[in-house]
Amino acid sequence: MLVACSSSAEKTVETIPATTATVVLICDPPELLDCAGADLTNANLTNANLSGANLFKANLTNADLTRANLARANLTGANLTGANLTDAQLYDAILYDANLTDANLTDANLTTADLTGANLTGANLTGANLNYTNLNYANLTRAKLTSTFQEQFPYTSDDGVDMDGANLTGADLTGANLPYINLPGANLSGANLSGAILYGADLYYANLTGANLTGTNLGGAILEGANLSYADLTGANLTGASLVRATLTGVTMPDGTMPDKMEP
Numbered sequence: 001m002l003v004a005c006s007s008s009a010e011k012t013v014e015t016i017p018a019t020t021a022t023v024v025l026i027c028d029p030p031e032l033l034d035c036a037g038a039d040l041t042n043a044n045l046t047n048a049n050l051s052g053a054n055l056f057k058a059n060l061t062n063a064d065l066t067r068a069n070l071a072r073a074n075l076t077g078a079n080l081t082g083a084n085l086t087d088a089q090l091y092d093a094i095l096y097d098a099n100l101t102d103a104n105l106t107d108a109n110l111t112t113a114d115l116t117g118a119n120l121t122g123a124n125l126t127g128a129n130l131n132y133t134n135l136n137y138a139n140l141t142r143a144k145l146t147s148t149f150q151e152q153f154p155y156t157s158d159d160g161v162d163m164d165g166a167n168l169t170g171a172d173l174t175g176a177n178l179p180y181i182n183l184p185g186a187n188l189s190g191a192n193l194s195g196a197i198l199y200g201a202d203l204y205y206a207n208l209t210g211a212n213l214t215g216t217n218l219g220g221a222i223l224e225g226a227n228l229s230y231a232d233l234t235g236a237n238l239t240g241a242s243l244v245r246a247t248l249t250g251v252t253m254p255d256g257t258m259p260d261k262m263e264p
Contacts, residue, residue, distance in 0.1 A: 031072070051089075111151065130178065136164045140171050149177040157182055157202050179217075 031052025038055070043063045051069045057077040064084045071091040081101045088108045095115045102122045111131040115138050124144045131151045140163075150161065160180030168188045176196040184204040192212040199217050205225040213233045220240040228243075230250040238254060252258055 130161045132159070132161070134162045135166055136162050138163070138166045140166055140168045142170045142172075143168070144172045145176055146172055146174045147176065148173070150179075156180060157200065160201070 033050060033053040035058050036054050036056040037058060039059045040063055041059055041061045043060065045068050046064050046066045048065070048068045050073050051071040053070070053073045055070075055073055055075045055078050057079075058075070059079045060083050061079050062082040063080070065088050066084050067087045067089075068085070069089045070085075070093050071089050073090075073093045075098050076094050076096045077098060078095070079099045080095075080103050081099055083100070083103045085108050086104055086106045088105070090113045091109055091111045093110075093113045095113060095118050097117045098115065098119070100115075100118055100120045100123050103120070103124070105123060105125045105128050107127045107129075108125070109129045110125075110133045111129055112133065114134045116134055116136045118135070118138045120135075120143050121139055121141045122143060123140070125148055126144055127147045127149075128145070129151050130148050150159075152159070157180045160182050161178055162182045163186055164182055165185045166183065166187070168183075168186060168191050170190045171188070171192070173191060173193045173196050176193070176198075178201070179197055179199040180201065181198060182202045183206050184202050185206060186203070187207045188203075188211050189207050189209040190211065191208070193216050194212050194214045195216065197217045198221060199219045201218065201221045203221055203223050203226050205227075206223075207227045208231050209227050209229045211228075211231045213231055213236050215235040216233070217237045218241050219237045221238075221242070223241055223243050223246050225245045226243075227247045228251045229247050232252045233254050234252055234256055236254045248259055250258065
């Protein structure tokens with residue numbers, strides 16, 4: 001069954017039998033739209049106004065949500081595998097535990113969105129706005145986060161993107177502009193952070209084994225206890241960064257030297 005509401009805010013919610021020709025009813029106001037658990041596989045929702053809609057555990061596999069307005073929408077546990085969310089508005093959306101494997105979020109607005117525990121394996125977030133976004137414990141394995149940014153420049157870690165304990169194994173953050181990002185305990189092994197601006201980042205006990213940090217701005221970053229084994233920091237800015245108890249086995253420092261291979 002596909003659940004949708006009437007186009008009139010004063011009418012009761014309607015239940016519409018799902019068929020191959022089913023059309024999603026968009027409400028006025030759209031926050032009355034109730035598609036919890038609905039099967040919207042391959043649906044064409046380009047430019048749809050779904051702001052505030054209830055899409056709890058909806059199946060949006062391979063759906064086209066290009067330029068869709070999903071601000072404040074409830075997408076908790078929703079399946080968005082392979083969905084196209086290019087230029088989508090996800091301001092303040094709830095995507096807790098959502099599945100966004102291989103989703104396209106290019107240039108999406110994720111300001112204050114909650115993606116705690118979401119699966120973004122292989123997702124494309126190129127140019128996405130991560131202003132105050134919550135990605136704590138999200139799985140971003142092999143995700144593409146090139147040129148991601150924060151619309152409002154943060155001045156403390158309280159304003160940075162939250163990625164506590166996130167899995168960014170093999171992720172691409174080339175040229176990302178995310179100062180004061182919070183990544184304590186995150187796994188960034190094999191990640192590419194070349195040219196990224198991570199000034200003031202919290203990487204406390206993060207795993208950066210084999211990471212590419214060439215030309216990365218890590219000025220004032222917290223790298224206490226971080227594992228930088230075999231990471232490449234050539235040309236990186238470490239001014240004011242804390243490396244207390246960091247593991248530096250096989251690391252290449254900003255000047256190209258390798259401390260563990262230097263003469264005692």
